[in-house]
Amino acid sequence: MFTYAIYQPLKTPLHGLNPAAKLALTLTVMIVMLVTSRLLVGLGILAAVVALLTAARAPLGRIFPFVRAALALSVIFAISWLVFTHDGRPVFGSWGPTDHAVTAAAVAGLRVLVMVLASALLLFITSETELLQGLRRLRVPYVACFTLMLSLRLLPSLTEDLAVIRQAQMCRGFELQRGSFIERARRSITGIVPLVAIAFRRVDTLARALESRAFNLRGMHRTTYREDVLRVIDRVVLAGSVLIIAAFVIVRP
Amino acid sequence: MAEERPQRGRAGAIQIVIVALSSAIYAVLGIAGATFTVAPGGIVIFYLPAIFIYPAAIWFGAWGVLGAFFGTLLFSPFFGYGFALGLSFAVVDMISPTTVGLAQRALRVNPAVVTTRRDFILFAVAVIVGAAIEAVIGNGVLLVFGLTSVGGLPFSTFVWWTGEVTAGVILSPILLRVLTPQFKRMGLFHQSFFGTQRGARIIG
Secondary structure (H helix, E strand, C coil): CCCCCCCCCCCCCCCCCCCHHHHHCCCCHHHHHHHCHHHHHHHHHHHHHHHHHHHCCHHHHHHHHHHHHHHHHHHHHHHHHHCCCCCCCEEEEEEEHHHHHHHHHHHHHHHHHHHHHHHHHHHHHHHHHHHHHHHHHHHHHHHHHHHHHHHHHHHHHHHHHHHHHHHHHHHHCCCCCCCCCHHHHHHHEEEEEHHHHHHHHCHHHHHHHHHHCCCCCCCCCCCCCCCCCCHHHHHHHHHHHHHHHHHHHHHHC | CCCCCCCCCCCHHHHHHHHEEEECCHHHHHHHHCCCCEECEEEEEECCCCHHHHHHHHHHHHHHHHHHHHHHHHHHHHCCCCHHHHHHHHHHHHHHHHHHHHHHHHCCCCHHHCCCCCHHHHHHHHHHHHHHHHHHHHHHHHHHCCCCCCCCHHHHHHHHHHHHHHHHHHHHHHHHHHHHHHHHHHCCEEECCCCCCEECCCCC
């Protein structure tokens, strides 16, 4: 079963940053990786992300599910480039993928890997509450932040529900994992119908809980328990992020 | 059932919860569906969340469609996209359910689309057209981010479209057929696509 909760409250400089600075830092890594098209620059950004993960003392076991997904997708993107790109010279003399295709495939793979590792870094150093704070600081509307956080909170329980439904079906002799691709796809509906039905039974309870706390009333100014303070280091990270993105967009290394 | 606020277009507690639940279901199905075979270009051959999101667009209007936005954002790191690319796909993934939700209301299709042949055909056409638009734009995003090649575009666009259409046309009607009466009783239907007016009275 997957888990979104890879956050660990450690005492590292990265954990101590303001949530907005954490968001800016990881978004900067992702944006610069998308802007660059050179392999060496990409490798440099990958090294920077690995260094940040090391600085955050992120254990490999927590990051592994993300790396696995990234590697799988990297291979698929790489195949797309290697098979469908014919510009440049073939790398094996007169046959095989071209040099352009190999470089583009490597850059595409790196892009996926860096973006996923940066996302994992953000989730490792930022708690759900901090993520909400960070998004608010970046001027994302409160209702949008709250909805995102609520769905994040609901993810584990729904995943558990789906697992229970599947186990119950397997107990009755229903084979979910066997059969052809089409058969598995067709059988998946037997898990989705009860999942949706169970999930939406919670609507009333959740809505009442929100309304009893006067959620989203017009003219009400929301206050927060935690004070969101930007220290010098946070301002440096935010300003640095803006400068780095601007430099990459202008220079396009 | 919690009291409905009369403000049209402004999200009340019910709408917030619907968006959150739709997002969470979409994300759970997205992660579960990642095990299905993926084609070159990073496209899933059978897109499991599509089974849910088309009915959600019909039941809850824009509030259900928003589930595709937040859901995609949530499962993007587990899918191998990361948040930056996930944000782009979050917008793209709203295209086909929006098409279906709007078409259902404009053409007055019964939410339980399998009741008549006309309703099913109109639903299927909306899914096919919406998925085609989404596949073209989605693969355009992949191309802009340098993740797929120009030569690979026709193939990955076709696979994206097929993944959406097979899930939407074949399996979504089952969900609509089974759960529409239940949501009708619960008063969760949204009569207009962008509004907050709910009730048992439904189009069709």
